């Protein structure tokens with residue numbers, strides 16, 4: 001079987017995007033694992049499929065991680081889906097409505113070519129993350145085999161935890177990230193951010209993504225980091241986030257408001273995936 005796809009990235013967080021409206025797609029963990037494989041497949045952090053939209057949405061998007069697990073949100077992927085939809089049909093409006101498992105998102109192409117996505121309100125209630133705790137808090141102590149660690153936790157439509165570190169360059173992203181991703185208090189596993197606060201308007205961030213490992217960038221991770229640091233009143237409403245693959249601007253006015261994420265969406269190539 002042959003499947004047409006587009007390879008894209010948002011500051012190095014890379015995706016294979018498949019239009020599931022115009023061709024049959026066997027949406028499965030196995031398909032994601034095969035396509036995402038960097039040696040035997042196309043190679044990507046996430047496989048994203050585009051489905052028919054309803055009620056005014058241009059489309060619906062679904063996300064599978066490299067390991068085949070389902071994700072509810074993908075900030076960088078959402079911007080790429082918006083750019084893909086505008087390329088596919090230049091008559092589509094700007095802003096554009098796109099539905100996902102986390103709800104309805106609004107994407108707007110800015111004058112400088114970047115895309116600003118409204119990705120919803122951060123959710124701090126432990127049951128919504130999901131995270132095992134009695135009540136929402138700005139800090140949680142998480143038990144590890146050799147002590148405990150201070151974390152923040154939030155859902156951006158997908159689960160995130162955050163560790164504040166003195167320097168992201170020295171942070172044990174691979175080891176601690178893998179440990180926290182599967183910590184028993186996160187029953188659905190979790191994306192793990194390591195943030196260095198540079199000022200009230202700037203942070204540096206590395207993210208160990210659930211179902212992938214460390215990626216060059218994570219849009220929902222950048223959003224989660226700003227939401228948690230804003231909850232702690234450590235940063236202002238607008239924050240520049242530097243990730244290994246590039247820069248995102250995040251704005252969150254606070255409870256009751258949607259969070260805004262601005263950044264690029266890049267096409268890499270179009271191709272055809274042939275598989276048995």
Ligand SMILES: N[C@@H](CCC[C@H](N)C(=O)O)C(=O)O
Nearest residue numbers: 071074075076158218219220
């Ligand atoms: N890279 C994405 C997040 C992808 C999903 C995540 N790994 C999860 O399992 O929740 C982003 O840019 O937000």
